[in-house]
Amino acid sequence: MSGFIRHNSEALKTLRQRGESQTDWEWIRQQEQAGAEPDMSDPDDAEVTEAEFREVLHKRQRGLQKSPVKVPTNIRLSPEVVQFFKADGRGWQTRLNRVLEEYVGQHS
Numbered sequence: 001m002s003g004f005i006r007h008n009s010e011a012l013k014t015l016r017q018r019g020e021s022q023t024d025w026e027w028i029r030q031q032e033q034a035g036a037e038p039d040m041s042d043p044d045d046a047e048v049t050e051a052e053f054r055e056v057l058h059k060r061q062r063g064l065q066k067s068p069v070k071v072p073t074n075i076r077l078s079p080e081v082v083q084f085f086k087a088d089g090r091g092w093q094t095r096l097n098r099v100l101e102e103y104v105g106q107h108s
Helices: 009-017 025-033 050-060 079-086 092-106
Strands: none
16 A cells, blocks of 8 residues: 555645645755656556557547537627636636526526
8 A cells, every 4th residue: 555645636725725735845846956757657557558558548538428418509709708717717618508507597
């Protein structure tokens, strides 16, 4: 068992904000300045075969939706609206869709 603890990105962000991150950033900066390259080898990891690699690649491909729940469309929006929703990163179209659904719910 390695000494690693796994956290998702939200948990890591919260830990950093609370000053509870246990990452030794000073050591990392020193290693970078010294020109050290990350060691990506793990003696406990087995070598991945070509067949295993292809299987993983195949599984990651996404196909068409079985029954589409959204209608593809083109829409012109003001730059301010697009910038507002994109500012929060990935999922901006989903957030915009939620706002529009809320509006429809209130006005129908």
